[in-house]
Amino acid sequence: MPTTKLILGQTLRFTGDPFAIGVEAAQHITHGAVVIRDGKIVDVGAADTLRTAYPQAEVTDMGAALLMAGFVDCHVHYPQTGIIASWGKRLIDWLNTYTFPEELRFNDAAYATEISELYCDLALTNGTTTAASYCTIHPQSVDAFFTAAQKRGMRMVGGKTCMDRNAPDGLRDTVQSAYDDSKALIDRWHGVDRLTYAITPRFSPTSTDDQLAALGGLWSERPDCLMQTHLSEQLEEIAWVRDLFPAAQDYLGTYEAHGLVREGAVMGHAIHLTPREIDRMAERGVSVGHCPTSNTFIGSGLCDVTGLHSRGIPVGLATDTGGGSSFSMLRTMAAAYEVGQLRGTAMHPAQLLYLATVGSAKALALHDKIGNLTAGNEADLIAIDLSSTRPIAQRSARAADIWEAVFPTIMMGDDRAIAGVWVGGAAVPRP
Template identity: 45%
Template sequence: MTTHLYRASILHFPHKSAQPKDDYIYIKDGALVTRNGKIVVTGERKTIENQYHDVKTHDYSGQLIVPGFIDSHLHFPQTEMLASFGEQLLDWLENYTFPTEGKFSNPEYAAKIADIFLRQLYRHGTTSAMVYSSVHQCAAEALFSAAQKHKMLLIAGKVCMDRHCPSWLQDSPEKAQKESADLIERWHGKDRLYYAITPRFAPTSSPEQLHALGELAQQYPDVYIQTHLNENLNEIAWVNSLFPKHNGYLDVYDKFNMLRPKAVFGHCIHMQEHEWQRMAQSGASIAFCPTSNLFLGSGLFDLKTAEKHNIPVALATDVGAGTSFSMLRTLGEAYKVGQLRGEQLQPLHGLYLMTQGAALAQGLEDKIGNLNPGSDADFVVLDPNFDELTSLRFEQHNEVQDIIFALSMLADDRAISATYIAGEPVYQTHIK
């Protein structure tokens, strides 16, 4: 058995909490021990070192170990179109997204971008993600294969669209159901990989396709579902015109049997009260994508109301409408969204939404999102003093809450000293 000890400050949320800003574990002079891809123990360094004095030691003194970041909504085929200028949602899809995703019919190209995509996640401290592929089965295969090589916990799915998109990106109800089923049988539950049934959003799936995907969701009740909901006012009006017999956008998914636990809905900015209530009843969760919502001018997510209804919420980058792979920067933008709404997102609350809170939203808290004994050894080493400015910033103010907040505003990939997945380094600035 291979056992490793890591010296650093330790910060995590050990369980579900309604008040994560007050309910966390912080050990200033701490240590974490891993064995065979699992966390064995965390605690005070002196105590741990006395118990594990003859194991391989990695010294990250002066730095901070936190659980690996979980990105709950992003699009791997949009990696290359990050920061494309202008437009709101529907025009942005037509002018940028669809032409880019057309390239992913080529398996070699999909494999190339999958490797780049995962490297970007790792260098920004993201160890798990819930990912949209393109409409092409081969692209999803490439992504799963790339993640499997690093023992990554990945949830992903082939996008399904049979209307209101270019003909060369369309599948059909039958093809969407068959290819999704094939991918489920091949990848769901294999190693640390999980499948998500993925209608892009209601306008690009006919009622027949939504029915076929709903059948699949009933056939495989343990798979995930991911799609978009109530992101843009024009989008909502379009949905209402396409589905006039339904009681709003959420009701479309509900009537096609895709509203349930393990269903994650991106955005949810313009929700009606009955939709908040129904989502709370269903056990589904929300991916809050602040950089994307601001970039596309979609609106300001109402985190307070979501939490009032006890709906699980997870932070997400939504690359490529989102403007950065950095979950730390995404946290900074979530704070700004709260400010514009007259609400204050505490820094540790925000960190919770991209670690333990995200794991809870996906039903994976026994595996990821924390540093509990028995959890998978997915963790990130943060260097608060990664440049001259941050070193100056933390000379006087270096409480853990202040460190996380300042990093959410100032950090980039230079703040990531190392990223570990299943106990193995997948990114390091230098060997420790």
């Protein structure tokens, strides 16, 4: 008989979309509990009620900590873990100066394993229980990432980055090897345990039409996979795409021409979109990974999150490690709030928490499995200490409601605020 676990604390879950229906979409219980059995959430409700209903349950009391779904980071580059917070360059310079030299090191399987282990540990320390990562062109970088995730029981998304031009020697594959390597990795990893494969052209400037077509063909053969790439991050990048693809209608058109624009596509950034691109993304069910810390760190621009969301485009939140400047989804929510302010569309704490959980899970087509405290979902959850530091504690002590209590942690919190993490119902040892 599987052990039934009862975790006590404040609980927060979503019954709808706070962008559409407001704060009423969030359900908060001050003295709540989550029931877990066999890696799944069985029940969520008032603590007294669930204590009575499950008298034999193994109890973990998290006090006044806020229990919610683990964070879902929908766009990261785990191979850039070691170069996070490298001094500011524009996108193309940053790739050439920092990213490509570091990614060359992943030809060494032992190094790929070392960084994969480190990244997964850092993610969990920060309350991130699922991430979608670009690997490198080396198949062993995918093997290392999925092996590290599998060892920890994590639900993770990843894929071999494909580039057949405009990249250094040692970081280019070919049309055929991109197809063959990706197909072999799909066969080896996709759907194994809690792992999902994402076909991964880095972005149009580093793939020829032939390579994009080959990857589009592979996706048509394996439509159950995801597809992740970058779109309209910086104005210089968009101009470069225009030069490289003079026949394309726009940046999105470079992917659309090759069958890479449909539901299951996750576009990182999507800042400088044309009206046609927005219309087409909405029509085709394309998702966006919003990366606010990298967009400000590299000076890319301010994504119109609420505008995209209003068009029905699924938007998730992402750290974009290591162009993003933090592993923390709390810090990323703070940056998203600041970006929204600069756009004149300040986001409510409920909307920020939604983006970091349900929103990202929807962007990755995993919302039927993770991202919310819902009976039947996999039991990936976190406990957030709303008084983790002295500055946060003194502010939250003045709170009139849960949103005033949680907002200081969103704006000033870090890994110290993560009081507990459970992956598949199993408690993760704290460092």
